[in-house]
Amino acid sequence: MSSLPPAGMVVVDKPGEMTSHGVVARVRRLAGTRKVGHAGTLDPMATGVLVLGVGRATRLLGHLMLTEKAYDATILLGTVTTTDDAEGEVVRTADPEALAGLEEARVRIALEQFVGDILQVPTAVSAIKVDGKRAYARVRDGEQVELKARPVTVHEIVVHDVALPEVRISVRCSSGTYIRAIARDLGEALGVGGHLTALRRTAVGAFDLDSAHTLDELAETFTLVPIAEAARATFPAVDLDEEQAAQVRFGRPLDLTLPGEGEHAVFAPDGEFLALYAASAGIAKPVAVFVG
Structure with missing residues (x-):
């Protein structure tokens, strides 16, 4: 394993019925290090893209979690479950006549209200903390959980x-x-209830199923996306000169106008990924420095 790059991302195509923590444990063994983390969990039922960080790249994970995601999903109308998915217990079923009276056009129109900037009440069995305890743990303990939109x-x-x-x-x-x-x-x-029966995450930011590998494939060939490549794919990139790169190594602000808003990945002249910087009061300030 010593020939592997020291830090990078592993893009896993997570199998169903396996927890994200289970995937992390497997990748730790394959990578030969305990320094592995994930950029946002997937439910055991769900499959698809799970982005893991190895080594120094674990520090990128919190920034990756803020990126756009994409999913393929199957919804079953007419049945409500305790978890809003197929793993929960059925708590209510719709009147057969109401379900039979549904029309495709009405379903399509109803879905339109969920596009855009919306207020969403998370599912009660989410990982959101309520007074220091995960919501799903409270539900598991028999508590009634009501989360804010x-x-x-x-x-x-x-x-x-x-x-x-x-x-x-x-x-x-x-x-x-x-x-x-x-x-x-x-x-x-639609007045009939519904729950999720299948979920596949197809992308997390720049990482999609085309760049993902199954755990069996990773056991054969451990494929690591180098940290510099991962950063350049995820954030707007800024290439620095030697003097600027030296300043970054000390975590100093740069008299530099960044091309856009939010975090930017800055690179040394040789392509080494140095840090994430963001604009503040007309200059670029460090958000996270990855080199000493």
Whole structure:
């Protein structure tokens, strides 16, 4: 394992019925280091893109979690569950006549209300902390959990198929959006209830299924995206001269106009990834420095 780059991203195509923590444990063994973390979990039921950081790249994960995500999902209308997905217990089923009376056009129109900047109540079995305890843990302990609505952005919902009671969609959204909540809220909007039966994450920022590998594939060939390549793919890139790069190594602000808003990845002349910088009061200030 010594020939591997010292830090980078591993893009896993997570299998179903496996926790994100289980994937991390497996990659730790494959990478030969405990310094592995993930950029946002996937439910055990869900499959698809799970981005892991190895070594110094774990410090990038908190910044990656803020990026846009994409999903393919299947919603089953007519049944409400405790978890808003197929893993929960059924708590209510719709009147068969109400379900039979649903029309495809009405489903498509109802989905439109979930596109844009919306307020979404997270699913009760989320990892959100309520008074220091995870919401899902409170639900598991028999508590009634009511979470406050949060602002999220759903950039796009593409309806692939409406074969009632099933609806297949693709969603492109901001971090923090719960697809299970869209399934739940669609069912409520239609008056029949609903829950998620399948979820596949197809992209996290610049990392998609084309760049993902199964755990079996990683066991054969451990593929690491070098930290510089990952940073350049995720953030606007700024290439510095030697003097500027030296300043960055000391964590100093730069008299530099960044090309856009938010965090930018800055690089030394030889291509080494140095830090994340953001504009502040007309100069560029360090957000996170990755070199000494």
